[in-house]
Amino acid sequence: MKKLRSIILFVAILLMMGTCLVSCATKVDDPLPSWNDGASKKSIVEFVKKVTTKGGPDFVPPAERVATFDNDGTLWSEQPMYFQLFFVMDRVKAMAPEHPEWKQKQPFKAALEGDIKAVMAGGEHALLELAMATHAGNTTEEFSQIVKDWLATAKHPKTGRPYTEMVFQPMLEVLAYLRANGFKTYITSGGGIEFMRPWAEKVYGIGPEQVIGSSIKTKFELRDGTPVLVRLPELNFLDDKAGKPVAINQHIGRRPIAAFGNSDGDLQMLQWTAAGEGLRFCLYVHHTDAKREWAYDRKSQIGKLDKGLDEAHEKGWTVVDMKNDWKVIYPFQMR
Amino acid sequence: MKKLRSIILFVAILLMMGTCLVSCATKVDDPLPSWNDGASKKSIVEFVKKVTTKGGPDFVPPAERVATFDNDGTLWSEQPMYFQLFFVMDRVKAMAPEHPEWKQKQPFKAALEGDIKAVMAGGEHALLELAMATHAGNTTEEFSQIVKDWLATAKHPKTGRPYTEMVFQPMLEVLAYLRANGFKTYITSGGGIEFMRPWAEKVYGIGPEQVIGSSIKTKFELRDGTPVLVRLPELNFLDDKAGKPVAINQHIGRRPIAAFGNSDGDLQMLQWTAAGEGLRFCLYVHHTDAKREWAYDRKSQIGKLDKGLDEAHEKGWTVVDMKNDWKVIYPFQMR
Numbered sequence: 001m002k003k004l005r006s007i008i009l010f011v012a013i014l015l016m017m018g019t020c021l022v023s024c025a026t027k028v029d030d031p032l033p034s035w036n037d038g039a040s041k042k043s044i045v046e047f048v049k050k051v052t053t054k055g056g057p058d059f060v061p062p063a064e065r066v067a068t069f070d071n072d073g074t075l076w077s078e079q080p081m082y083f084q085l086f087f088v089m090d091r092v093k094a095m096a097p098e099h100p101e102w103k104q105k106q107p108f109k110a111a112l113e114g115d116i117k118a119v120m121a122g123g124e125h126a127l128l129e130l131a132m133a134t135h136a137g138n139t140t141e142e143f144s145q146i147v148k149d150w151l152a153t154a155k156h157p158k159t160g161r162p163y164t165e166m167v168f169q170p171m172l173e174v175l176a177y178l179r180a181n182g183f184k185t186y187i188t189s190g191g192g193i194e195f196m197r198p199w200a201e202k203v204y205g206i207g208p209e210q211v212i213g214s215s216i217k218t219k220f221e222l223r224d225g226t227p228v229l230v231r232l233p234e235l236n237f238l239d240d241k242a243g244k245p246v247a248i249n250q251h252i253g254r255r256p257i258a259a260f261g262n263s264d265g266d267l268q269m270l271q272w273t274a275a276g277e278g279l280r281f282c283l284y285v286h287h288t289d290a291k292r293e294w295a296y297d298r299k300s301q302i303g304k305l306d307k308g309l310d311e312a313h314e315k316g317w318t319v320v321d322m323k324n325d326w327k328v329i330y331p332f333q334m335r
Numbered sequence: 336m337k338k339l340r341s342i343i344l345f346v347a348i349l350l351m352m353g354t355c356l357v358s359c360a361t362k363v364d365d366p367l368p369s370w371n372d373g374a375s376k377k378s379i380v381e382f383v384k385k386v387t388t389k390g391g392p393d394f395v396p397p398a399e400r401v402a403t404f405d406n407d408g409t410l411w412s413e414q415p416m417y418f419q420l421f422f423v424m425d426r427v428k429a430m431a432p433e434h435p436e437w438k439q440k441q442p443f444k445a446a447l448e449g450d451i452k453a454v455m456a457g458g459e460h461a462l463l464e465l466a467m468a469t470h471a472g473n474t475t476e477e478f479s480q481i482v483k484d485w486l487a488t489a490k491h492p493k494t495g496r497p498y499t500e501m502v503f504q505p506m507l508e509v510l511a512y513l514r515a516n517g518f519k520t521y522i523t524s525g526g527g528i529e530f531m532r533p534w535a536e537k538v539y540g541i542g543p544e545q546v547i548g549s550s551i552k553t554k555f556e557l558r559d560g561t562p563v564l565v566r567l568p569e570l571n572f573l574d575d576k577a578g579k580p581v582a583i584n585q586h587i588g589r590r591p592i593a594a595f596g597n598s599d600g601d602l603q604m605l606q607w608t609a610a611g612e613g614l615r616f617c618l619y620v621h622h623t624d625a626k627r628e629w630a631y632d633r634k635s636q637i638g639k640l641d642k643g644l645d646e647a648h649e650k651g652w653t654v655v656d657m658k659n660d661w662k663v664i665y666p667f668q669m670r
Contacts, residue, residue, distance in 0.1 A: 201398075207589075218584060220607070227606045245564060
């Protein structure tokens with residue numbers, strides 16, 4: 001009996017050690033634990049290994065390791081509409097007492113009634129009008145605080161979660177993995193630059209100097225001797241489609257060696273990235289998971305991926321199949 | 336005799352060791368060897384020590400250590416005119432065969448004749464016209480190459496030196512000192528962003544993503560399937576005076592804790608910097624050295640420092656007396 005006990009104990013210890021070794025090794029070796037093994041994950045890891053291998057044919061010096069990421073639909077969800085539009089609609093409601101005329105006036109009426117479809121039906125012009133009314137007229141510091149205050153209480157209508165919890169765990173891992181390998185990670189979003197900066201550092205580890213987005217004009221003013229930047233109701237730059245490479249050049253002045261998007265709005269950024277000399281990496285997140293997130297592509301009003309999907313297949317870019325490539329979608333699903 | 340020799344040898348060795356110790360200690364301890372001891376040097380060193388002292392009342396986390404530098408007159412010379420204007424005039428000459436009409440047309444005629452005064456007399460409008468004609472119509476990559484080619488051969492009319500050798504050694508030391516203390520150093524110049532980027536990394540150690548300047552608009556195009564950014568003859572942003580804080584906010588999204596300039600064109604940047612919470616550092620380079628560089632301030636057409644000088648004295652900002660504060664001006668004077 002004593003011998004048997006000893007043998008069992010010995011085997012148990014061996015098993016425990018084995019388990020520990022395996023799990024420790026997994027944790028250490030796998031920079032992308034929320035990604036299922038497969039072509040997508042492999043393509044990311046192989047690219048990073050190649051550009052960081054000193055003396056290798058594809059080595060890229062750290063200063064040139066620039067990776068750009070779209071935000072809506074690439075780093076966080078974007079359905080049933082861009083999250084910034086929820087902010088816009090909540091701002092319209094909050095500001096409505098000062099604007100009694102909005103009750104009768106579109107697109108404000110639709111926003112006040114929470115009628116997403118009617119707001120969207122107004123097209124780009126209506127969205128721009130809403131954006132100007134809700135994003136301008138304050139200072140940069142005031143606006144930053146308004147965004148922070150909103151995020152602290154706002155909840156997504158479907159998940160009931162704060163918007164900043166609806167970020168993609170697998171993409172957070174890609175961001176961290178790239179930075180651990182000497183990359184600078186940038187956001188290049190059609191969303192507002194000053195809407196993202198107040199939280200991008202905490203949520204994505206991306207500081208404001210690496211956030212690029214659409215913007216309105218600002219004006220320097222001395223108010224009682226104190227300098228402020230006042231936000232004006234005038235579009236400065238629309239960081240979408242052909243605007244993305246323009247903004248990347250303006251802000252970074254280097255061509256990315258890796259770019260990540262999810263819609264046709266990112267296509268020019270991916271083309272610009274792919275056309276550089278040396279090894280390049282382009283990735284599309286394809287929303288294929290109707291159960292855990294949303295499934296949409298060629299015919300979606302938000303985040304349409306049509307031409308881009310064809311070009312990705314044609315050029316051999318990585319197309320992430322969200323449903324099959326990702327073990328989890330959101331960080332809160334890991335708890 | 337033998338004993339005496341031994342003593343002499345011993346003393347000699349001691350002296351050598353002493354010399355070495357002193358010189359090594361000087362090199363290690365003094366991050367700003369080209370600065371004479373005095374209030375200016377002291378103010379820089381004390382500021383850096385305070386914001387980097389962990390647990391101290393003025394500590395600033397590394398991510399917030401942003402320092403912005405004007406270029407013309409702050410990091411390199413700017414007389415008898417901004418160096419970029421020499422580039423413009425040389426470009427007009429190089430492009431003249433394709434533009435026979437320029438011989439009769441101002442401001443091109445003045446530029447072709449090398450008449451700096453006549454070019455300057457045309458004011459901002461004339462300069463803008465020359466800039467558009469010489470800076471647009473090519474791709475970003477073509478323009479970058481044109482700048483590099485020009486710098487490789489162009490010489491300053493007074494010193495006969497390449498323009499990139501006419502940078503201020505004491506300021507190079509400030510840049511390196513700040514970076515060694517966890518700062519991010521940015522250029523914020525009225526000069527062209529794409530004119531500075533091709534050489535700022537090599538000369539100042541400042542990569543393109545940390546160069547901010549004036550710009551013209553660019554447009555994304557597919558040329559035979561290859562994406563290019565075409566430079567358009569349309570002003571995008573003038574990064575001067577009240578434009579500097581606007582551009583700093585747009586590019587960096589953090590308020591600098593230290594700012595360096597030399598003219599009234601930098602005043603708003605210094606005001607914006609000084610008005611932030613916590614310890615701030617503002618510095619004006621005052622051109623007081625007619626012998627080794629140039630002496631000019633309140634009445635100069637280029638780099639006028641008038642209101643800024645008053646405000647600097649009033650607010651206790653550091654005003655560098657070039658003649659007395661700097662041991663050398665240019666790196667080539669050290670050889």
